[in-house]
Amino acid sequence: MHLQAQAGLMTTYREPWRNRGVTGVLISVALIAFYCVLYWTEWLSPVAEALGLRNKWFLYGGLYSIGMIGGAAYMLRRHGTSRYHQVRLAVNVSIQVILGFALPYVMPWFEQPEYYFSYFWPLKYDALYPHTLQALPGYMAVWAVFGALVLAPAASLLFGKRWYCSWVCGCGALANTFGDPWRHLTPTSTASWRFEKVAIHASLVIAVVTTLMVVLGQTVGGTAVAGIADEMKQGYGFVFGSILAGVVGTGLYPILGPRVWCRNFCPMAALLGLTQKAGRFRIRVKPDMCISCGNCTTYCEMGIDVRAYAQNNESFTRASCVGCGMCAHVCPRGVLKLEAGQPLSVDLG
Amino acid sequence: MRIVVVGNGVAGMEAAQAARRQLPTAAISVVSEESDHFFSRTALMYVLSGQLSHAATEPLERDAYARLGLVRVRARAIGLDPARRLLLLAGADPLPYDRLILAPGSRARPAPWPGSDLPGVGSFVTLQDLAWLEEEIAPPKTTDRPPNEWAHLTSGASDSPYRRRRSAAQARGRRAERPVVIGGGLIGVEVVEAMLALGRRPTFLIRDDWFWPIALDAQEAGWVADELRAHGVDARTGTEVSALEGGPGGVERVVTNKGTIEADLVVVAIGVVPNTAWLGGVVPTDRGGGLLVDASLRTAVDDVWACGDAASVPMPDGSHRTEPLWYTARAQGRLAGRNASSPGAPAPYARGTWYNSAKLMDIEYTTAGQLDGDMWRFEEAGAVRSSTRIAHREGRVVGFNFLGRRWDHSVCARWIEEGRPVRYVVDHLRQAAFDTEFVLPLVVPNDRRP
Numbered sequence: 001m002h003l004q005a006q007a008g009l010m011t012t013y014r015e016p017w018r019n020r021g022v023t024g025v026l027i028s029v030a031l032i033a034f035y036c037v038l039y040w041t042e043w044l045s046p047v048a049e050a051l052g053l054r055n056k057w058f059l060y061g062g063l064y065s066i067g068m069i070g071g072a073a074y075m076l077r078r079h080g081t082s083r084y085h086q087v088r089l090a091v092n093v094s095i096q097v098i099l100g101f102a103l104p105y106v107m108p109w110f111e112q113p114e115y116y117f118s119y120f121w122p123l124k125y126d127a128l129y130p131h132t133l134q135a136l137p138g139y140m141a142v143w144a145v146f147g148a149l150v151l152a153p154a155a156s157l158l159f160g161k162r163w164y165c166s167w168v169c170g171c172g173a174l175a176n177t178f179g180d181p182w183r184h185l186t187p188t189s190t191a192s193w194r195f196e197k198v199a200i201h202a203s204l205v206i207a208v209v210t211t212l213m214v215v216l217g218q219t220v221g222g223t224a225v226a227g228i229a230d231e232m233k234q235g236y237g238f239v240f241g242s243i244l245a246g247v248v249g250t251g252l253y254p255i256l257g258p259r260v261w262c263r264n265f266c267p268m269a270a271l272l273g274l275t276q277k278a279g280r281f282r283i284r285v286k287p288d289m290c291i292s293c294g295n296c297t298t299y300c301e302m303g304i305d306v307r308a309y310a311q312n313n314e315s316f317t318r319a320s321c322v323g324c325g326m327c328a329h330v331c332p333r334g335v336l337k338l339e340a341g342q343p344l345s346v347d348l349g
Numbered sequence: 350m351r352i353v354v355v356g357n358g359v360a361g362m363e364a365a366q367a368a369r370r371q372l373p374t375a376a377i378s379v380v381s382e383e384s385d386h387f388f389s390r391t392a393l394m395y396v397l398s399g400q401l402s403h404a405a406t407e408p409l410e411r412d413a414y415a416r417l418g419l420v421r422v423r424a425r426a427i428g429l430d431p432a433r434r435l436l437l438l439a440g441a442d443p444l445p446y447d448r449l450i451l452a453p454g455s456r457a458r459p460a461p462w463p464g465s466d467l468p469g470v471g472s473f474v475t476l477q478d479l480a481w482l483e484e485e486i487a488p489p490k491t492t493d494r495p496p497n498e499w500a501h502l503t504s505g506a507s508d509s510p511y512r513r514r515r516s517a518a519q520a521r522g523r524r525a526e527r528p529v530v531i532g533g534g535l536i537g538v539e540v541v542e543a544m545l546a547l548g549r550r551p552t553f554l555i556r557d558d559w560f561w562p563i564a565l566d567a568q569e570a571g572w573v574a575d576e577l578r579a580h581g582v583d584a585r586t587g588t589e590v591s592a593l594e595g596g597p598g599g600v601e602r603v604v605t606n607k608g609t610i611e612a613d614l615v616v617v618a619i620g621v622v623p624n625t626a627w628l629g630g631v632v633p634t635d636r637g638g639g640l641l642v643d644a645s646l647r648t649a650v651d652d653v654w655a656c657g658d659a660a661s662v663p664m665p666d667g668s669h670r671t672e673p674l675w676y677t678a679r680a681q682g683r684l685a686g687r688n689a690s691s692p693g694a695p696a697p698y699a700r701g702t703w704y705n706s707a708k709l710m711d712i713e714y715t716t717a718g719q720l721d722g723d724m725w726r727f728e729e730a731g732a733v734r735s736s737t738r739i740a741h742r743e744g745r746v747v748g749f750n751f752l753g754r755r756w757d758h759s760v761c762a763r764w765i766e767e768g769r770p771v772r773y774v775v776d777h778l779r780q781a782a783f784d785t786e787f788v789l790p791l792v793v794p795n796d797r798r799p
Binding site for chain 2: 012014083287298311
């Protein structure tokens, strides 16, 4: 079959489940209930055991993989062919199935700890705690430190934060597959942008301070410091790890779009966003071709008003952009292009 | 200083914003019969299909009038009294001006056939057309109504392009199932695509021998027709409509030179004309009704400028022409606003190389320059299907027509202006490539190069 470079016909989101109708709200309630049961009860453990899985977290990992595969198929069917999306989603699904499920499951067979190679600090907030690192084999500890402090920022400088947020990260991959039907629901107002900037950088500060306190508590600190650090660790895990990333982040997909966590609260997204601003990634705007239709802004899952840049002929880099590529894909005039080339100051002439 | 802008489309709003930049304290009023808010007319079909909300089509946030200090006047402009410098409004006091910027835009070319006033027959240009068409064919919505959609009724004018038509669906008690779209141009193909998104299989009547002959040749249009048919559209070329028939409940048949077609909805998309009849000839027009302006976009009437679809602008060859395009409306609006604010030092309207783009079903289209002269053509049908046509005269490129891939028209326009040889252009085509990442680049084998 011959394919156009960028295909995809007009679609519709008038279905109530995709447009905050009663079914949409019910899906949200069901997702929130699921996360509450997962985090704070053991009801899922017998189910996991009955399925032959080690514990409820592998049941969750399995459901996560199924949600992603189904969502990816739906996404490609709805938005048509695009090699960027095909390649990206294939990588997403492979990483989830291999690094996010299969590998951690089999590692104990080789007397290795269950380890998720695709998650780094500060998203995986306990990854750099001294006690965590000490408990790992040397190569894993090196990977955890190298990944968080060298690989992630360096790759973001080169390719933009999308290399992680839209290609590797499980949260981002779920948002771009299972969460894709609701991507147009992300608020795009200036007010939502203001909230995002305060919230996400506050999250980064809290994550860094908590980590430093825990490092202090587990190394030099006396009992008082260790006590405070322990409480901060618990509090951070509860608020960020369970409530914001899980219950709110995924539970509100059908209400506020699939990137509530990534856009407003993820400390890793904040860190990589700052790196991205200094790096080579940008969205290039073709001059004087924008018809201000609003497809790019509507389908930006991060709530960026892409049209505001496009209609002003401004190529741009926004810290929050996860480079999913949908703005470029839905543009009926082909105005936008993601690229990681020369910095913005270089005139491409 | 009182500046009045007629029309809050892209030309009018750009003019108002440019005037505001020049004159921070002037009183600037923007008159619109159609809508409270500036919206992107080119996006109406996405609202019809359900891909966008009404609010999403508004390029400025809804506080724009307040933020820019613009006075919103919701009224139908019905005439001009240039001696007393008054804009006449229906049902409201005349609006006095010191400088007047006319940006009334286009209206649909009226359907010329008997039966064109039947319920269930209409065009698709205005917000009110969208409201009508949604009622005819789209599933009902509970939220996201268009802004102030009924305000146009206060004028009570039956000849207004912003009147709300009767829907046949309401009388019939069910939505349209057999839509017919008449007119083989851009609006036609976009309405067809929106109807597909709504689960209908429209009949698409094209008068000419192929789709959009003003832009495409037979081979290119043949691909678009294949694409239409592959998606279930009954596309019929060489089909001339002679009458629309039906009863008091609405349209039932379209009579053509190639037989009669059952229909319960007819969208007429046979082009647009300048929306200037309301001026009653007070401002001189060209034969098509376009408001004649000089290079500074000034009309022959004192202190009156015109811009956008309704302005007939001077071309390099000395003729006057209207340019019903988004980007020219934007450029003209900016210029008219600037020149009306400082008429002592006007800037000229510089029409560069022609370009445009569109999406014809799945097929992206980019064009630049003039497509006459010798033709170099290349088609690929591998991982990507695309068609490239480059026109050249005496070896120098003069025009481009691309289907299937994305291209940067500004690079093509530069090549035309530089008079590059066609061989050079083909060798450097990749510099104009704008496809998304991972799309395999266009490769022209050596033996196919000019």
